[in-house]
Amino acid sequence: MHRPPVPWSSGQVTRRPSQARDRGIPDATVARLPLYLRALNGLAERGISTVSSEDLAVAAGVNSAKLRKDLSHLGSYGTRGVGYDVQYLIYQISRELGLTQDWAVAIVGVGNLGRALANYGGFVSRGFRVAALFDADPAVVGERLVGMAVEHTDGLENVIENRGVSIVVIATPAAAAQQVADRVIAAGVTSILNFAPVVLNVPDGVDVRKVDLSTELQILAFHEQRKADRETGSSMMAEAMDA
Amino acid sequence: MHRPPVPWSSGQVTRRPSQARDRGIPDATVARLPLYLRALNGLAERGISTVSSEDLAVAAGVNSAKLRKDLSHLGSYGTRGVGYDVQYLIYQISRELGLTQDWAVAIVGVGNLGRALANYGGFVSRGFRVAALFDADPAVVGERLVGMAVEHTDGLENVIENRGVSIVVIATPAAAAQQVADRVIAAGVTSILNFAPVVLNVPDGVDVRKVDLSTELQILAFHEQRKADRETGSSMMAEAMDA
DNA sequence: GTTACTTTGTGCGTAGCTTCACAAAGGTAC
DNA sequence: GTACCTTTGTGAAGCTACGCACAAAGTAAC
Secondary structure, three states: OOOOOOOEOOOOEOOOOOOOOEOOEOHHHHHHHHHHHHHHHHHHHOOOOEEOHHHHHHHHOOOHHHHHHHHHOOOOOEEOOOEEEHHHHHHHHHHHHOOOOOEEEEEEOOOHHHHHHHHOHHHHHOOEEEEEEEEOOOOOOOOEEOOEEEEEHHHHHHHHHHOOEEEEEEOOOHHHHHHHHHHHHHOOOOEEEEOOOOOOOOOOOOEEEEOOHHHHHHHHHHHHHHHHHHHHHHHHHHHHHHO | OOOOOOOEOOOEEOOOOOOOOEOOEOHHHHHHHHHHHHHHHHHHHOOOOEEOHHHHHHHHOOOHHHHHHHHHOOOOOEEOOOEEEHHHHHHHHHHHHOOOOOEEEEEEOOOHHHHHHHHOHHHHHOOEEEEEEEEOOOOOOOOEEOOEEEEEHHHHHHHHHHOOEEEEEEOOOHHHHHHHHHHHHHOOOOEEEEOOOOOOOOOOOOEEEEOOHHHHHHHHHHHHHHHHHHHHHHHHHHHHHHO
16 A cells, blocks of 8 residues: 655654744755765765666655655756756755755664664764763663663753764653653753653643654554555455345 | 544555545554543453443543444444443454454564564563564574564575464564565565555555654654744733833 | 433534646756 | 756645644533
């Protein structure tokens, strides 16, 4: 079953509705830019220097008209009759996404998930740098991970300020997530990636994106059930027609 | 900054566009049902037996009109002047999502992320059961995790069939993901939750949802950059007006 | 039974996203 | 320079989703 990417499904951003979009680039487009960037990097690795919207769209798994409209929001970077220069487009999308500068990321909660995140290579690859690891458990504090000692959450505010952390990843148990969010926001952080299964309450001006495993599974279960229902339904109809 | 949940951001589902929706329930609604379910469970734990759309909407972080419209797609389960019965609504949403039956889930790839997923309690809580763990690395095969031995991916097809696995979680490196997807689909699986940073190519009838850490970070970086730009812009304007 | 109050369910206007289809623009060959 | 080919960028139409605002429907009090 193929469906167009659905922007608000699992990774969600909340925003004051009045403030419609960012620099005129629709949210739906922004959400797809990372996808294009990854596809372009794949092409670049294979030594391809130019790509048509059609080919890039296939690589990214989207409709080519949508791709062209998305890219047109960044500017007119294609050449008619030819396509897009891969390297140039990589640069333009990176710049638009803010990946030409380094973002210091802190991970709060070094359980199984926090460890996985810290070790995730592609995550630190370009544009992002793990600048701090925090945990509330004294047994974990001091442990070294990706060349960095886990620090106690007591020092959260200080470290965030001193190391210029601008994005915080919350990988704590659900019960601790809101408190962590409150503290990092008070320390000046305005971008949070939340893995804890809770709805975070944050003031205007703070972006929260949520990644939620059980939500994803439940959505899959819904569709799976529907497929099963449909089959049962069809066979019942077949039987009815037999009778 | 608050914005309405954006369906296609990170957790994405692809579907054949022609087949518009499932049983008349819009995708956007389906994506929010797990959210409502979690909020309702929280209320139930606190002993609350009845809730108004307004209160539930606050708990779930959505607009109350949207909540009512979402619930109206399931049926007329509220009582005017009173609200919704918490337990009854939990049951109805669970049923709609297919959580009244148990789904056997297999996790492929027992690296850091796979371990985190296997250990994630809420994940297995209701409706889902980890039925198998696979890895291609002989050093990992045989290791016990959540009371279950990691098996070699050689046995993928057999195990999936024998244990009735219907949902597969792919937590392998990017390079292996497509191959794993091909094999489990050939074995009859039609629901995949993909954590590998690649666009999976799947036939019609197969649902893929994607969770992508770097995509989420990049979207946050975009907004973070915009906030920074805006501040610079304002101060520049202030200076210009001073001059 | 009647009145007043509360809360659901939904019609409707609006906004945003997607897709089609094509004109405009650049490249190539001669 | 001209004719032809390819591919972009976008106007316009259709579709989906959101949120207001209100009628319908239930409760509660007397």
